[in-house]
Amino acid sequence: MQDISEPPAVGVSRRDALLGSLTAGIAAGLPAVAAAKTPMQPLPATINHGKQAMSTITTKDGTEIYYKDWGTGPVVTFSHGWPLNSDAWDGQMLFLAQHGFRVVAHDRRGHGRSSQPTSENDMNGYADDLAAVIEALDLRDATLVGHSTGGGEVARYIGRxxxxxxxxxxxxxxxxxxxxxxxxxxxxxxxxxxxxxxxxLVKDRSQFYRDLALQFYGANRPGSNVSQGTLDQFWLWSMQAGLLNAYECVKAFSETDFTEDLKKFDVPTLVLHGEDDQIVPVKDSAVKSARLIKGAKDIYYPRRTALPPRIRTRSTPTCSPSSRPDPGGMRSRPPCFASCPCLARQVAPFPFPPFPSSPFCRRSNMPKTWLITGSASGIGRSTAELVLARGDNLVATARNVNRLLDLARRYGKQVALIELDVTDMSASRGAVATAMERSDTSTCC
Structure with a gap:
């Protein structure tokens, strides 16, 4: 079987979590490789043939859903995260298709090459679209893999x-x-x-996605080596999503409660999450999900310090199913954290820090001091505004500090400005020291 090695040296990006999903699928126990493709029973009323240039199905409400279907053998489906499309899974799909699996992924409605409808841009609609693809292709005994928003799609599919x-x-x-x-x-x-x-999104979605790509891939972290092509690829995928659909999807992935869906899981389930994931804090997501899903196996990626330079293969994962790492770091970690190849990649932080309501922040009644990099634009800027509006102190950094002067004029001594390139380790340490000096209470950054 296959695995990932070469332990990284910085927190690994959300993109790397997708790369790690190959290990996730194998660790979950994908079926033995079969020679024959899962039988298909074409449904002419659903699958679009003939002049169609792409593989699509048409759902009951008339929405066209694009899908890709590669390889033969046991079935693995992939549900992508926001605001991407099925191309984000190409690496995993290629590998599995070359190793005896049939892999299927679709573009969520409103994303990629699928239609951009004005209705059902919610988890029920997403789950029903996944069901439509599965049923149209007559997929059976499938392993469903979902990342981020796609994980919610898989949960709601099982629930419905x-x-x-x-x-x-x-x-x-x-x-x-x-x-x-x-x-x-x-x-x-x-x-x-x-x-x-x-x-x-509403202000300038193109620039928003460009800014988001840096955090998504961890490209703003010391030691990262992310190509411009990779960043451009993220932007391209994101821009293929309709603005209305991307906007409404934010509500879907943030406000949908999947508790009852998770309780309906009755198949072997792997829950995989990075301890340093700040878009979806691990204690509030994976840890809770693993408790709600009967018999779930959960694996947590520890904090690392460098991106792995390449994907390699190994015979078998070394994690024991009984390993129960402590995502908060309050207990000692089991030995497999140091060597297990299936923990070689971890989810990088979302572009805003954990808020004081998060368990990662120790709450007090005193104002906190926040260190926020990339405060000049995007989510970094929006988070800086939130922090200052709530009365906390802020150490704001940007490559061009002139873009932060309006914050200093509006909030005075509440904010300190630092011109910073986060790839400069010495300057980064200085910024952290400045934040600590200004902090009367614990610092969240």
């Missing part, structure tokens, strides 16, 4: 359609059970965090 066509499930850095803070989910992220995302 059951597991009669499902053999196993893999949730990677997934949004369930629920992201947003509420009376029943006090540990969640405040709604203002997601409002900031929507505001960024």
């Amino acid at each position: 359609h059951g597991t009669k066509r499902v053999a196993k499930a893999v949730l990677i850095a997934a949004v369930p059970p629920v992201m947003v803070k509420s009376a029943t989910n006090p540990e969640g992220l405040p709604i203002e965090a997601f409002d900031a995302i929507r505001a960024g």
Whole structure:
């Protein structure tokens, strides 16, 4: 079987979590390789043939869903994250297709090459579209893999359609059970965090996606080696999503409660998450999901310090199914954290830090001091505005500090400005020291 090695040296990006999904699928126990393709029963009323230049199906509401279907053998389906499309899975799909699996991925409605409808841009609609693809292609005994928003799609699919066509499930850095803070989910992220995302889309979605790509791939971290082509690829995928659809999807992935869906899982399930994931804090997602899914196996990626230079193969993963790492770091980690190749990649932080409602921040009544890199634009800027508006102090950094002067004029001594290139280790240490000096309480950064 296949695995990932070469332990990294910095927190690994969300893109690398996708690369790690290959290991996730194998660790979840994909079926033995079969020679024959899963039988298909074409449904002429659903699958579009003839003059169609692409493989699509048409759903009951008339939406065309693009899909790709490669290889022969046991079936693995892939559900992508926001705001991407099925191309984000090409690396995993190519590998598995070359090793005796049939792999299927689709573009979520409103994303990629699928139609951009004005309705059903919610988890019910996404799950029903996945069901339409599975049923049109007559997929059986499938392993369903979902990353981030795609993990919510898989959960809602099982909640609405059951597991009669499902053999196993893999949730990677997934949004369930629920992201947003509420009376029943006090540990969640405040709604203002997601409002900031929507505001960024409306203001300038093209620049928003360019800024987001840096954090998505960890390209703003010391030691990273992410090509411009990779960053451009993220932007291209993102821009293929309709603005309305991307906007409405924010509500879907942040406010949907998947608790009851997770309780309906009755197939072997792997829950995979990075301890340093700040878009979907691990304690509020994977840890809770693993408790809700009967018999789930959960694996957590520890904090690392460098990106692995390449993908390699190994015979078998070395994690024991009984390993229960501590995502908060409060207990000692089991030995497999140091050597297990299936933990070689981890999810990088989202472009905003954990809010004080997050368990990663120790709450006090005193103002906190925040260190936010990339404060000049995108989510970094939106988060800086939120932090200052709530009365906390801020150490704001940007490559061009002139773009931060308006914050200094509006908030005075509440904000300190630092011109910083985060690839400069000495300057980065200085910024952290400045934040610590200004902090009367614990610093969240």
